[in-house]
Amino acid sequence: MLDQARQLQQLAQSDRVVPDLHIAHTAIVRRRSAAGPNRFRGGTLGVRPVTSRWEVAVPVAVTGSIASDHLMHFPGRFAEQLVAENLAQVSLSFLVDDLVVRRGGAAANIAFALGVLGQRPVLIGAVGDDFADYRSWLERNGVDCSGVHVSEVAHTARFVCTTDEEFNQIASFYAGAMAEARNIELAPVVAATGADLVLISPNDPLAMLRHADECRQRGYRFASDPSQQLARLGGQEVRRVVEGAELLFCNAYEWGLLLRKTGWSEPDVRRVVGTRVTTFGAEGAEVVCRDGSCLHIPAVPARGRVDPTGVGDGFRAGFLAGVQTGLSLERSAQLGSLVAVLVLEVTGTQEWALDHGGARQRFADTYGAEAAADVAALLS
Numbered sequence: 001m002l003d004q005a006r007q008l009q010q011l012a013q014s015d016r017v018v019p020d021l022h023i024a025h026t027a028i029v030r031r032r033s034a035a036g037p038n039r040f041r042g043g044t045l046g047v048r049p050v051t052s053r054w055e056v057a058v059p060v061a062v063t064g065s066i067a068s069d070h071l072m073h074f075p076g077r078f079a080e081q082l083v084a085e086n087l088a089q090v091s092l093s094f095l096v097d098d099l100v101v102r103r104g105g106a107a108a109n110i111a112f113a114l115g116v117l118g119q120r121p122v123l124i125g126a127v128g129d130d131f132a133d134y135r136s137w138l139e140r141n142g143v144d145c146s147g148v149h150v151s152e153v154a155h156t157a158r159f160v161c162t163t164d165e166e167f168n169q170i171a172s173f174y175a176g177a178m179a180e181a182r183n184i185e186l187a188p189v190v191a192a193t194g195a196d197l198v199l200i201s202p203n204d205p206l207a208m209l210r211h212a213d214e215c216r217q218r219g220y221r222f223a224s225d226p227s228q229q230l231a232r233l234g235g236q237e238v239r240r241v242v243e244g245a246e247l248l249f250c251n252a253y254e255w256g257l258l259l260r261k262t263g264w265s266e267p268d269v270r271r272v273v274g275t276r277v278t279t280f281g282a283e284g285a286e287v288v289c290r291d292g293s294c295l296h297i298p299a300v301p302a303r304g305r306v307d308p309t310g311v312g313d314g315f316r317a318g319f320l321a322g323v324q325t326g327l328s329l330e331r332s333a334q335l336g337s338l339v340a341v342l343v344l345e346v347t348g349t350q351e352w353a354l355d356h357g358g359a360r361q362r363f364a365d366t367y368g369a370e371a372a373a374d375v376a377a378l379l380s
Contacts, residue, residue, distance in 0.1 A: 058324050059193050060114060061147065061186065063124040063211050064107030064201030064225075065178055066131070067157035069349060071309060072096040074164045094162055094170075102348035103134055104159055106201040106227070108143075109310045109349040113317030113339055115142030116354050117378055119324065122147050122193045125203065126181040128155040137350075147189040151177035167308050173228075181207035186214050197324065198222040199316070200241060202229045212241045223247035224273070225316060227254055235261040239272075246274040247323075249316050251281075267292075277333065279315055285337060287329050297333040300341040300366045310349025315340040321378060331374050334367050338379075356380050 074094045081092055103112075107125050114121040115138070123138065124147035134156070135145050154177040161171035181204045189195070198220050200211050208229065215222040224245035226238060233241065238261050242248055248269070250258060255278050259265070269276060276288045282302070287295040318339035322332025338359060342352040359379045364372035 058197075059120045059122050059144070059195040060320055060324060061122045061124055061190060061193070061195035061198045062107045062111045062114070062201065063181070063184075063186070063199060063207070064110070064203040065105040065157055066108045066123070066125040066127050066134070066148065067105035067159045067173075067178070068134075069102040069104030069309065070158065070160045071100045071102060071307065071347065072160075072162040073098040074162050076164060077166055078164045078168050078170060079166075096162060100347055102351065103137060104310065104349045105157060106225070106313055107199075107203070108134075108138065109313035110199065110201060110317045110320075111143045112138060112141055112350045113314050113343075114321055116352075117317065117321040117335075117339070118142070119321050120144065122189060122195050124148065124181075124184060124186065124189055126151055126177045126179070126184065126207075127157075128177045130156050141350075144193060146192065147184070149177075149180060149184055151180050154180065161309060163307065163309070167305065169308070175204060178204050178207075180204075182210055184210075186211060186220065187218060190218075190220065196221060197246075197320070199225060199320065200245075201225040201313075201316070202227050205229060205232055205237065208233075208241050209237060212244075216244050221246050223249065223320070225249040226258070227251070227312065230254055230257045230261065233261070235263060238262050239264075242269075243272045245272075247319075248273040248276045249279075249312075249319075250276075251279045251312060275329065277319060277336075279312060279340075285315070285333050287333050289329070295330050295333065297330065297337055298366065300337045300362055302341050302344055304345055306345055307347045308344060311340045311344050313349060314343035314352070322375070325378065327374065327378075331371060334363070334371060335375050335378065338363050338366075354379065 073096055075097050107123060111121040111123040120142065122144045126149040128151050131150060138145055157176045157178040158174040159171065161169055163169050184207065186198060198211065198215050200208055200222055208226065212222065212224070222245055224242045226233060226241050227250060230238060238258060270288065270290050270292065274290055277285060279285045282299050284299045285297045287297065315336040318336035319332045322335045327335070343349060346352045356379055360372055360376060363375060363379065
């Protein structure tokens with residue numbers, strides 16, 4: 001561990017540069033073109049609009065949690081139940097007025113959304129023997145579940161969350177079978193499916209570390225999405241999950257936590273990842289490239305805020321679908337924002353549907369007709 005810590009410290013202090021997403025993706029697009037007539041034939045990232053979502057769908061291996069979500073609503077404000085002088089000894093019970101049990105888990109949510117967008121996601125994670133119905137659902141929605149490990153002893157993970165009137169949340173997570181994800185090797189799944197990008201989303205911490213290490217060792221392109229697990233990971237572990245990623249996803253709070261835990265500055269992060277994508281809820285998102293250039297992406301206006309659970313997963317799926325099909329970073333983030341708002345407007349992370357005509361119109365209303373034309377194939 002001491003040697004590993006020294007290596008990480010040296011890496012953080014070095015000027016090591018990872019491949020820029022624009023350059024790396026262009027090379028991959030060209031390799032796809034050489035592979036055959038059904039591959040994407042664009043020249044540079046974002047120059048050519050997608051013409052068929054089926055011909056360009058290159059698998060993303062989505063690693064992370066697979067869980068059931070138990071979502072409750074509290075008809076009040078959590079803050080009103082807290083006594084400031086007694087926060088050291090909190091014992092509270094909230095009488096909720098609604099309970100909905102839904103399919104969830106970060107990796108499953110992202111894979112589901114990628115499937116809805118016509119991609120061919122490969123789900124990698126660990127579940128219990130209670131997964132059969134969930135597997136069928138995912139497979140019907142275009143998700144390859146061949147990389148899912150089934151535990152012989154534990155139940156599928158469970159997320160229990162209560163949301164108040166102001167969309168504040170109190171949640172607990174039972175890991176269950178997810179702990180066995182640390183035993184999964186990526187190489188056999190990548191070889192069998194042809195996945196050319198690995199997403200490391202919230203998972204058993206040791207699994208996240210193993211997957212990041214394997215990606216670096218084998219030269220796999222990967223995106224890092226530590227999000228909820230930042231609270232559990234130590235600073236050196238966060239560095240290990242993030243370093244070398246082509247993409248880093250986080251929300252505004254997680255971005256601050258990541259900087260505090262790692263001791264990195266913003267320029268430090270740009271030296272060790274290709275592109276950072278940070279979401280700010282209704283205020284939109286920003287995409288920061290290694291050279292410091294920054295895009296601000298407005299959010300698609302919501303028609304009603306029903307449930308924020310899984311909104312970030314939706315954004316990530318939309319963004320990855322765009323990048324994998326050759327869209328620019330700007331268009332990819334715009335597509336992510338559209339999927340995010342569709343998730344926000346329903347209860348449950350996999351209950352949203354893609355109304356093709358309506359989605360294209362909302363996209364055009366927010367970002368313009370030219371932008372909508374660029375992403376039309378992904379919304380048809």
